[in-house]
Amino acid sequence: MTTVSAVTGTPLLVASNLTKDFRIGGGSHLHAVRDVSLALYQGAVVALVGESGSGKSTVAKLLAGQEQPTAGTISLAEKPVRVRSRRAFRQYKSEVQLVFQDPFASLNPVHTVRYHVERPLRLHHRELSSEQVSERASALMEQVRLTPADTFLAKYPHELSGGQRQRVSFARALAANPRVLLADEPVSMLDVSIRLEMLSLLDDLRKRFQLALLYITHDIASARYFADEILVMYAGQIVERGPAEDITQQPAHPYTQLLVRSAPDPDNLGGALRDGGNGAVGVSQLASGAAVVDAAETGCPFSPRCPFVADRCRAEAPPLLPVTATRAAACWRLDVAAPSLAAAREGGEDPTS
Amino acid sequence: MTIKRDDPVPLQRPDGADGIAVGGPVLSIHDLSIAYRTPAGDVRAVNQVSLDLHAGEVVGLVGESGSGKSTLAYGACRLLRAPAVITGGSVTYRGRRMPRPVDVMQLTPEQLTSLRWREIAIVFQSAMNALNPVLNVADQLEDVIRAHLRLTRQQAADKAAGLLDLVGISRARLRSYPHELSGGMRQRVMIAMALATDPEIVIMDEPTTALDVVIQREILKQILELKNELGFAILFITHDLSLLLELADRIAVMYAGQLMEVGTAAEIHHEPSHPYTKRLLRSFPSLRGPRKELAGIPGTPPNLLSLPPGCPFLPRCTEGTDACREIDVTLARVRTSADPSHVTACPFVLPDAAAEVDSPQEASEVTP
Numbered sequence: 001m002t003t004v005s006a007v008t009g010t011p012l013l014v015a016s017n018l019t020k021d022f023r024i025g026g027g028s029h030l031h032a033v034r035d036v037s038l039a040l041y042q043g044a045v046v047a048l049v050g051e052s053g054s055g056k057s058t059v060a061k062l063l064a065g066q067e068q069p070t071a072g073t074i075s076l077a078e079k080p081v082r083v084r085s086r087r088a089f090r091q092y093k094s095e096v097q098l099v100f101q102d103p104f105a106s107l108n109p110v111h112t113v114r115y116h117v118e119r120p121l122r123l124h125h126r127e128l129s130s131e132q133v134s135e136r137a138s139a140l141m142e143q144v145r146l147t148p149a150d151t152f153l154a155k156y157p158h159e160l161s162g163g164q165r166q167r168v169s170f171a172r173a174l175a176a177n178p179r180v181l182l183a184d185e186p187v188s189m190l191d192v193s194i195r196l197e198m199l200s201l202l203d204d205l206r207k208r209f210q211l212a213l214l215y216i217t218h219d220i221a222s223a224r225y226f227a228d229e230i231l232v233m234y235a236g237q238i239v240e241r242g243p244a245e246d247i248t249q250q251p252a253h254p255y256t257q258l259l260v261r262s263a264p265d266p267d268n269l270g271g272a273l274r275d276g277g278n279g280a281v282g283v284s285q286l287a288s289g290a291a292v293v294d295a296a297e298t299g300c301p302f303s304p305r306c307p308f309v310a311d312r313c314r315a316e317a318p319p320l321l322p323v324t325a326t327r328a329a330a331c332w333r334l335d336v337a338a339p340s341l342a343a344a345r346e347g348g349e350d351p352t353s
Numbered sequence: 354m355t356i357k358r359d360d361p362v363p364l365q366r367p368d369g370a371d372g373i374a375v376g377g378p379v380l381s382i383h384d385l386s387i388a389y390r391t392p393a394g395d396v397r398a399v400n401q402v403s404l405d406l407h408a409g410e411v412v413g414l415v416g417e418s419g420s421g422k423s424t425l426a427y428g429a430c431r432l433l434r435a436p437a438v439i440t441g442g443s444v445t446y447r448g449r450r451m452p453r454p455v456d457v458m459q460l461t462p463e464q465l466t467s468l469r470w471r472e473i474a475i476v477f478q479s480a481m482n483a484l485n486p487v488l489n490v491a492d493q494l495e496d497v498i499r500a501h502l503r504l505t506r507q508q509a510a511d512k513a514a515g516l517l518d519l520v521g522i523s524r525a526r527l528r529s530y531p532h533e534l535s536g537g538m539r540q541r542v543m544i545a546m547a548l549a550t551d552p553e554i555v556i557m558d559e560p561t562t563a564l565d566v567v568i569q570r571e572i573l574k575q576i577l578e579l580k581n582e583l584g585f586a587i588l589f590i591t592h593d594l595s596l597l598l599e600l601a602d603r604i605a606v607m608y609a610g611q612l613m614e615v616g617t618a619a620e621i622h623h624e625p626s627h628p629y630t631k632r633l634l635r636s637f638p639s640l641r642g643p644r645k646e647l648a649g650i651p652g653t654p655p656n657l658l659s660l661p662p663g664c665p666f667l668p669r670c671t672e673g674t675d676a677c678r679e680i681d682v683t684l685a686r687v688r689t690s691a692d693p694s695h696v697t698a699c700p701f702v703l704p705d706a707a708a709e710v711d712s713p714q715e716a717s718e719v720t721p
Contacts, residue, residue: 051565221639222638226638245644261570
């Protein structure tokens, strides 16, 4: 399967069959990430979409080298990544940077903005003189549009708004001059009115620095606008992937369909929410019982919540199979869940083209 | 909020007063102003806000962080503590169980205790922290019930179980502690708790912000079902306008402590009048339909410590003129709208509205 991102360049960061188990006591394991493969391309945005606990952030931590995968491999520019020593980790961090969700927690309250931005410059670019570090810091502040730079560099985090703090986080991440940026819910703590500005800033930085960007979010609508490719994650697995517009406009997997249907729909004034009519399936069935249904241990993880569930789904986990030339979904019941897409697959046509 | 164990002092409530139809809004906030006293001066968090809430209605209050939306709602219930001071205005509550309108500003602390929760309940922001971690669900529900209703232990326990049924949580969860529940379930427990005393008004302060979209939608749907069944009115506070457009009957847009525009969800969506509302509408990505051009709102809200005269949105407004520095921020009818309750604080958005300033007789024509 090819991806939309592929047209923009060669893969930079490639993760193959990543698996991460956490021991949770009593000898049992939590399968946080199961067999996830993805590739980030220079200058392209891949969105990883899913709900809390789906394993999105664990994927980010694995890619950032903060956690070691239980199985699977990561390679950066075709070289396998082994982050075993401190030194290797620092070396890797200069290429792959992570931006965290909460700018109120990710900046140290006792240090100024200057400290936050200059520290990675000193760590990753030891050849720079003090003047050069200072110059670079000012330049970074301008790139994240915090001007005048000197005023902002002298401030402490508590003197900044949430949006300004997140800009400092971006500047700090870019200070290492990375090729890959992993953004874990970078705007979800911010006000709706400034989210868009932050995303356009991130987009601008991606273009300017030719970053390979992973955008982790639970907001599939923002992924539609911001990402080239969307990966939908459920219970640690990728259940669907494909071009952002195709995934959001014609979701194939029942879970993606549920996600899309659950997003607020301003054009449907007082509609679906009020009448209880929510399309054929989904929300109403979930509302009756427990809100969060644990993923199935065997078979398809979504099967306990899926309206199209069949015996095979409970017995056997569906693999991620191509739907069209650029899309893939992990579902046995695609012919029922997304008949038009399934028909096109049988006929060998691409309905999205 | 502290819960008193003693029997509450009942508000004047003669027998048989239940179910009396009272005309007019169930809650009227009139010219309410609230300030936070700081050493540097008063932060005018809410500035002369008037808003009505009718029985069975969902009114959405939308605004950015720090726009004063929570302060307004808590101030209307007199839940704010120093340094917050109510500097002016009145709040009138007209419940079905009340023989006459209640002036909330004049109530004694005892009377307030019986007004709160019994008549006006609040679902607080971040359900993760609003529940007591060392008490189980049943204890917390029964605590509320017995503090506000004269019921025996057994009756309170039955009612607690009934409340969990109402919000779709299994009775087996009564003995669960908050940490054993998911975020969505905790939020449902909070909603059950708010509904424990059959209130007339439920204030919901960002009740679903911390939740996933799928769970958010389930809970909102359930809130509306409960509202239709029990007939309470909802004041829904959020910064997510896209959510309100689908959920609310009427929407009040707040900025820098003042209301910028009030209208029905359809009016706000299709005929927004105030430039701030228009910018808000263009600042969230839509999942459905063609991709539209998006634009955030550059800049930051003004410092409420030293608010310059005129329109507070002026520094971020693309349609602003020098005249905006002079205007009084008061809500006036949107002239192009057929609905007299669609009001805006911007007199300059429409060319003919600007002309209205000069020709008062034309203005009288549109008055219904």
